[in-house]
Amino acid sequence: MAELVRLLVTGATGKVGRALVDRLGGSCEIRALCHNRPLDVPGVECVFGTISDRETVREAMAGVTHVVHLATCKETPDEIMDVAVKGLFWLLEEARESPTFERFVLVGGDAAVGHYVYKHPGPVTETQRHTAYQGCYALSKVLEEVMLEQYQIAYGLGGTCLRAPWIMDRDDFRYSLSFGPDLFGGPVWRELVDGDVPDGAVPLALDADGAPLKRNFVHVSDLVEAIAIALSHPAAGGETFNICMDEPVDYQQVAEHLAKTRGLPAVTVPTPYHSTWLDNTKAKLLLDWRPRYDTERLVEDAWTYQRSPEDPRRVWYPG
Template sequence: MKILITGATGKVGKAFLAAFLDNPKYTSAKIVALCHNRKVEAGERVEVITGSLSDPDAVAHVMEGVTHVLHMAAVKESPDLVIDVAIKGMFLLLEAARQSSTLKQFILIGGDCSVGHIFKDYPAPITETSPRQAYSGCYALTKVLEEVMIEQYQIQYGLNGTVLRAPWIMEKDDFKYALSFGPDQFGGPVWSDLISAEKAARLAEGRFVPLMRDKKGAALKRNFVHVDDLVAALMAALDHPAAMQELFNISMDEPVDYAQVADYLVRTRDMEPVEIPTPFHSNWLDNTKARHALGWRPQVDFEEMIERAWAYERSPSDPRKIWYPG
């Protein structure tokens, strides 16, 4: 087994590398990581190649002898990079994959951007057959196009593709800072879009937790997954017969309910909830298919995610640096 990984320096890539290399089932397997700006550490079983996904020669080189592709590289709201990296890069990988004599499986990590996240309203839980509806922005568009491209290569050429569609991925202390009112906030929504900057600054000085309300006035429900659970799903999907040419939602069993989060932090951290009306929709990403077909079960619920985030202590060698804001 030889796995090509794109996006190996991201939170999922690094977590997968560690889990895969430690798994006794894959002691003879090798990894090749295509890196551009950042690099992972090379080793006896990890080959690091510097290059761009938009370079046909670089893609052809890294695909030599590869049995599995794990495609995680992405660009966020960077219109100048979207075509070269997200679209051209995906096309070059798929073209090389369909012509390969060694490839067995192409795994894509997708995102719930393809179904609109909290920006689009769904009358029922979002399954793998729900319509794709990107929200505004080039990143969400790329997530839709990636899913469609691999789907079409499956139809046109019989490619063994697997898509794992994940919502917002949490690790370390991410969730704690996703709830912060301060300048250290991780991800969105940006509070200044919902409340005044002055109010956000005042709240940052106290022990407050946002209790966001959806467009109907109910507590907002938003989908998350812990990186450990996503990596477990990846490991489960590798060479699984039920994963062939399939799309799976990989998320917590239930979306995070901001009222439940607020109540838990009131009880356990003596924090005070702050009601924040939003224009967002509560959505439920249904993971039934992955649980049934892959035998996968997420282990981290919202309480465990809170406990892990609040307990995490960063070392001086592990500064909190956000490459992509989430």
């Protein structure tokens, strides 16, 4: 690895990007490609513009040795191809032409393999074929992974894909279980049940087979550690890794824990979704990475987190 790492982070103002900047600050030179929001962090250089503009990307990539690509869109058809395809294409083009470039780390998502939309007969490993579900977001995750893979094949580009499920931070998980308008992400639990819902109730989600739903998560701090490792680890080059908790969250386990520790009621919620188990064995074996969060810690951190008046809950996009 280069003696001096010059790192470009896209999506640096987001949940993962800001945590990564904080984690790596002081250990390398960091440049952020910013679009809608500035990043006011001492020592971090910012380039402002849209990732879909080649000249902006060329400026951001000048002299860079490593890239962590986090910029993404959700279900926004008017914007998503500019970010996921055009933006990534310009980044990869600049990377392959650069004499200083070493490694490109793409943070992908389990949407590329359908996460809980499709039924998987066994653990979902990195060999699972791409299976995007309906909408543009999952398709964009597939296209990102394929583009990076093909640049690795065609040009020998140094690249790594870290495939993450739903990323949690602070009190995110608590609000992902809300029946109210403050719900974070989906499903929209209130639309899946009839009748009244008790105050403070949490969903005991059932999968399409009627068993407690199991869904994959990762805490932002565990993902950031995996990124930090992947930037330089020899075994990371050219590989894809599932970066997630050792076991998926079991909604029955969550409901039982909250009933025991906080007396919260649970409401059974049938869903059309499928329980999945994202397998992180490869990352643990090859990168010597270990997640610190399990279900209980995820729940406890979310329920004990206290926000100050200067730290309002702000969701830039729902997921």
